[in-house]
Amino acid sequence: MPDTQALVNDFLNKLKKRKIEGSQATAKQTAELLRSVISQTRVPYTNQAAALIQSVKAVGEGLIAANPVELAVGNVVRRVLHIIREEDLSLTTAAMAGLNLSAVSDDEDDVDGDNQPVLSAAAIAAASRSTLRPPSLQTLLEDVPDSAAVPHTSSSGGDSEGKSKSADKSSRSRKLKHDVIEAVNELIQDINTCHEQIAEQAVEHIHQNEVILTLGSSRTVLEFLCAAKEKKRSFRVFVAEGAPRYQGHLLAKELVTRGLQTTLITDSAIFAMISRVNMVIVGAHAVMANGGVIAPVGLNMVALAAQKHAVPFVVLAGSHKLCPLYPHHPEVLLNELRSPSELLDFGEFSDCLDFGSGIGAPLLHVVNPTFDYVPPKLVSLFITDTGGHNPSYIAEIYQLFVMSLRGEDMKFKSEIMKTNCIAGGNLVKS
Amino acid sequence: MSFPILMKPLPLSLKDFNFIAEANKSNAPGGAASSKSVKQPPQKKDGPPVASSVAASERGVDRPVEKERKKDLPPPRMQFDDESRVGKAKRRSLLNQPEARNRVELFRHLPPHKNGSQLPYLESKFFELHEMHPSVYKVGLQYLTGDTSGGNARCIAMLQAFQEAIRDYSTPPEKTLNRDLTSKIGGFVSFLIECRPLSMSMGNAIRFLKSRIARLPLTLSESEAKAALCSDIDRFINEKIVLADKVILRHAATKIRDGDVLLTYGSSCVVEMILLYAHEIGKQFRVVVVDSRPMLEGQKLLRRLVAKGLSCTYTQLNAISYVMHEVTRVFLGASSIFSNGTVYSRVGTAPVAMVAHAFHVPVLVCCEAYKFHERVQLDSICFNELGDPDAVSKVPGRVDVNYLDNLTDKQKENLQLLNLKYDATPSDYISVIVTDYGMIPPTSVPVIVREYRKEYLLI
Numbered sequence: 001m002p003d004t005q006a007l008v009n010d011f012l013n014k015l016k017k018r019k020i021e022g023s024q025a026t027a028k029q030t031a032e033l034l035r036s037v038i039s040q041t042r043v044p045y046t047n048q049a050a051a052l053i054q055s056v057k058a059v060g061e062g063l064i065a066a067n068p069v070e071l072a073v074g075n076v077v078r079r080v081l082h083i084i085r086e087e088d089l090s091l092t093t094a095a096m097a098g099l100n101l102s103a104v105s106d107d108e109d110d111v112d113g114d115n116q117p118v119l120s121a122a123a124i125a126a127a128s129r130s131t132l133r134p135p136s137l138q139t140l141l142e143d144v145p146d147s148a149a150v151p152h153t154s155s156s157g158g159d160s161e162g163k164s165k166s167a168d169k170s171s172r173s174r175k176l177k178h179d180v181i182e183a184v185n186e187l188i189q190d191i192n193t194c195h196e197q198i199a200e201q202a203v204e205h206i207h208q209n210e211v212i213l214t215l216g217s218s219r220t221v222l223e224f225l226c227a228a229k230e231k232k233r234s235f236r237v238f239v240a241e242g243a244p245r246y247q248g249h250l251l252a253k254e255l256v257t258r259g260l261q262t263t264l265i266t267d268s269a270i271f272a273m274i275s276r277v278n279m280v281i282v283g284a285h286a287v288m289a290n291g292g293v294i295a296p297v298g299l300n301m302v303a304l305a306a307q308k309h310a311v312p313f314v315v316l317a318g319s320h321k322l323c324p325l326y327p328h329h330p331e332v333l334l335n336e337l338r339s340p341s342e343l344l345d346f347g348e349f350s351d352c353l354d355f356g357s358g359i360g361a362p363l364l365h366v367v368n369p370t371f372d373y374v375p376p377k378l379v380s381l382f383i384t385d386t387g388g389h390n391p392s393y394i395a396e397i398y399q400l401f402v403m404s405l406r407g408e409d410m411k412f413k414s415e416i417m418k419t420n421c422i423a424g425g426n427l428v429k430s
Numbered sequence: 431m432s433f434p435i436l437m438k439p440l441p442l443s444l445k446d447f448n449f450i451a452e453a454n455k456s457n458a459p460g461g462a463a464s465s466k467s468v469k470q471p472p473q474k475k476d477g478p479p480v481a482s483s484v485a486a487s488e489r490g491v492d493r494p495v496e497k498e499r500k501k502d503l504p505p506p507r508m509q510f511d512d513e514s515r516v517g518k519a520k521r522r523s524l525l526n527q528p529e530a531r532n533r534v535e536l537f538r539h540l541p542p543h544k545n546g547s548q549l550p551y552l553e554s555k556f557f558e559l560h561e562m563h564p565s566v567y568k569v570g571l572q573y574l575t576g577d578t579s580g581g582n583a584r585c586i587a588m589l590q591a592f593q594e595a596i597r598d599y600s601t602p603p604e605k606t607l608n609r610d611l612t613s614k615i616g617g618f619v620s621f622l623i624e625c626r627p628l629s630m631s632m633g634n635a636i637r638f639l640k641s642r643i644a645r646l647p648l649t650l651s652e653s654e655a656k657a658a659l660c661s662d663i664d665r666f667i668n669e670k671i672v673l674a675d676k677v678i679l680r681h682a683a684t685k686i687r688d689g690d691v692l693l694t695y696g697s698s699c700v701v702e703m704i705l706l707y708a709h710e711i712g713k714q715f716r717v718v719v720v721d722s723r724p725m726l727e728g729q730k731l732l733r734r735l736v737a738k739g740l741s742c743t744y745t746q747l748n749a750i751s752y753v754m755h756e757v758t759r760v761f762l763g764a765s766s767i768f769s770n771g772t773v774y775s776r777v778g779t780a781p782v783a784m785v786a787h788a789f790h791v792p793v794l795v796c797c798e799a800y801k802f803h804e805r806v807q808l809d810s811i812c813f814n815e816l817g818d819p820d821a822v823s824k825v826p827g828r829v830d831v832n833y834l835d836n837l838t839d840k841q842k843e844n845l846q847l848l849n850l851k852y853d854a855t856p857s858d859y860i861s862v863i864v865t866d867y868g869m870i871p872p873t874s875v876p877v878i879v880r881e882y883r884k885e886y887l888l889i
Binding site: 241242243244245246249250252253255256257259260261262263264265266267268269270271272273275276297298300301304305308331335342343344345348349363364365366367368369372373 | 534536721722723724729732733736739740741742743744745746747748749750751752753755777778780781784785788809810811814822823825827828831833834837840841842843844845846847848849850853854
């Protein structure tokens, strides 16, 4: 698959050089890339799901390693793997139902024993009920004893039905890929339309004569506010500029173009103004499994100020940002430091950057982190494309999701976390 | 002999002083006596009329005489949404004030910023202002352009300019030194207010000066009186600022241990002195300098600290949650501390104190006692100073982020820019205030204001 490989390499380069801005764009491109990987993967007659999973995992690990801080990549990879398994399961159950075989495991199960659940009738029924939706507790409880007990009834049964099944399998193999690609297309569609779905909920939260505060620039927030404006709610927005990227200026320009009364303030004035603000609405970079938020730098300060003044702190996040990882030391491990030239002009400060003291260590360090961690207790509400949620509910969703994932799907995350721990501190006190 | 006792209730404004002087002129034969008598009422109600006349001159406009006033209430400040008063102020003002476009509604009660573009206009008026002393004029220009900033620096510059003016002063015939000089000082103060609103430290210093003038014994000759006033001013600067800073240094240095990571925000002269002093006496520590737009004062502090060999980390305000993990102490300066313990200081101090409090890092505010004030303030909106709004939209030195150049009129109509200069930090975030009276908790500020006011203001 030379052209896929070229695509993958190209994408890897972009991720490493941080050329792709924003988790929505990253998620979309990751999904499209995986779709082409899947369509290019040659699947054997037997065990196609495993082959697909293998190829997706191989690419996925590389993508995640290229930019560990961009959690949307990992989220999409995990969801695609989940899709593959689910589609395979539903196809198998349909096939089983069609062939009228009750307690026979496929050949795939033999080879791939720990991967696939044993297909008891109850499990088939259960599995067919839950395809791409987050699994309910009931299905999980039914799945668990099945995967624990692994009776391979064996390849002995396989031979005689082998030939009759092979025809089915070949059609099934094409169908599996087809289904998976369709589901991935749906995923891409979801990623594309997450803004609209979130914006639809705007009118429930913004009423007349409100004052809203936001920091930096997020496309979700922009669409959200404009949707409320469309519904003829008149409100004012305070935009904090969000140094050192100053994306607040961009957002302010967009908002005034669409006719909203906007006031641009500096970040230092946030605490001063927040007593007159009704609601803080911000976007997020990623939402972690405990309900904590990885957000652009400065938002922890805003969240603390909002808590002090009892102002609701609302986070808008598309579902591709919801990450099943638990954050350990997120300020350091899930953060990136940007160039100091955004804060200090090198030309002006070149004399201070000499190695002054005897051991040769520079006297002046400049710290310019990209992200901030907001703990879940400071967030009042998450608005995602599936509706509004409490931070503790996000944690619950992810407990369920994590339980439904296979152990190996989570593995590359723990590897990443380990390498981050070893690489250790981008600590200030180096 | 009946003295023409003026039963005018407080406060006496500038116009009233002129009126009294003219009344004296008309009673020529009883001139000396009546001047004495008129002096009685001001001296009896020494505290409040001085305070209120300070307030009146701080506003620089005529105030209608008010019927009743409790002695202890500080007079309210000039509110700029009052049309009639603003109109009068404009007529008397020296600066050409263009109509500020797109003022933020919430801050209509504050005077709009006067930017440096007024400078050529003011310079051209130099020879027309016979009432103004050149050194006061110079100080005013320095305030206007921002060359002199910071509570202590502005106060010292102003007092030294007043010293010069007093030395060059000579009492006109038929006037008494006290009242005429007081009215002259009032005129200077109103000019300075037009250049830039007074800081609390300056307000207290003016109050001190006026009380000294009013307390001058009548037996002194003019030159003796002037010499006494100049030495009083020197004493004020020396005791209340210079020596007070030395005491603060000693106290604060005891709170710095080896291995500390100290965080400071913006550029406070007292904190800078503390850090340099602690470094001199050999303590090993690191400094984190937090800075913010649009003034970027931290860069100047950073340069001075690195030049002296302290190892520093520089960051901007948004990253404060990132650096606060390893900070052990936070040192902040203040422009003033109010009687409810609220610290009034450069905008951005409040979020620093809040985040430090959330991370359980002690916050030490270093402030001389002469900056304490009996007012109270709950939030940063009721009283503040507006800065140049264009400084928010323009980012100097970064052409790639100038998104707000070339806005259409329709866009400009909806966009307002807000540049605040000060904010109010609630007292619960402050662990201790280091003053020349020692290290006090924020709740002790009204005690010092009440018990030691005469002493700390040398009234």
